[in-house]
Amino acid sequence: QAQLQQSGPGLVKPSQTLSLTCAISGDSVSSNSAAWSWIRQSPSRGLEWLGRIYYRSKWYNNYAESVKGRITLNPDTSKNHFSLQLNSVTPEDTAVYYCAREYTDSYCFDSWGQGTLVRVSS
Amino acid sequence: DIVMTQTPLSSPVTLGQPASISCRSSQSLVHSDGNTYLSWLQQRPGQPPRLLIYQISNRFSGVPDRFSGSGAGTDFTLKISRVEAEDVGVYYCMQATQFPQTFGQGTKVEIK
Numbered sequence: 530q531a532q533l534q535q536s537g538p539g540l541v542k543p544s545q546t547l548s549l550t551c552a553i554s555g556d557s558v559s560s561n562s563a564a565w566s567w568i569r570q571s572p573s574r575g576l577e578w579l580g581r582i583y584y585r586s587k588w589y590n591n592y593a594e595s596v597k598g599r600i601t602l603n604p605d606t607s608k609n610h611f612s613l614q615l616n617s618v619t620p621e622d623t624a625v626y627y628c629a630r631e632y633t634d635s636y637c638f639d640s641w642g643q644g645t646l647v648r649v650s651s
Numbered sequence: 652d653i654v655m656t657q658t659p660l661s662s663p664v665t666l667g668q669p670a671s672i673s674c675r676s677s678q679s680l681v682h683s684d685g686n687t688y689l690s691w692l693q694q695r696p697g698q699p700p701r702l703l704i705y706q707i708s709n710r711f712s713g714v715p716d717r718f719s720g721s722g723a724g725t726d727f728t729l730k731i732s733r734v735e736a737e738d739v740g741v742y743y744c745m746q747a748t749q750f751p752q753t754f755g756q757g758t759k760v761e762i763k
Contacts, residue, residue: 530712576700576745578752627700636705637711637747
C-alpha cells in the first residue's frame, strides 16, 4: 500500500479553479503498476471517479465525461505527488475529494487520501 | 456507463449475527482478459473508503476473514459472517471492468 496525503483549500468561489495536491509515500507517481486517481463524494452523486494519470513509458490520462474540459491532472516527479485542477466550479462541485491509488494488476483502489471537503461558495 | 445497484440500502444487524449485501451490475463484469474487476469497500464514519475485497473474492491485506465475497457475471455478494461493532459503516461495490470505474450507491450497516 501507499500513503497519500492531500492538501489544498477547503473553500473556492464560483467560477474559480479548485486545486488539490496528493503527496505519495511508499510508492512512486511513475510506478508501472499503479494509476493515480481523484474521486469525489457528495450526497447527490455518491462516489464519483473524476480522472487518473499513469506512467507507462510516457504519461497518460483519462477523465470522466462529466468533468471533461474542466479537469486537469498533473504529475510532479520531483516531489512525488500529483495534482487536480478543476476549472469553472459551481456549487454542484461541492464535495469531499479523495486521491487514490489504483493497483493496476487487480484494478482496485487500495490506498486513499484522507479526503478534503471543498465547498464552492461566494 | 455501467450502473451498480446495491440492496439493501440499509441493514440493521444484531452483533454476532451475519450480514449480506448484494450488488448487481447493468452489464457483465467479465473483462476480455477473463478476469472480473469487482471490488468491495468499507467506509467507516468520518473516514475515507477502505478496500476490503478485490476481484470478487480476494481479501485485501489485513481484512478479517469474517468478510467474504462471491458472485459472477452481474450478481455479487459481500457477507460478514459475524458482525462486530467496528463493522458499522457504509459498504460500496465498485467495478473497474469497463471505463469509467463506477460505484454502487452504498449500503449502511448499523447495529440494532
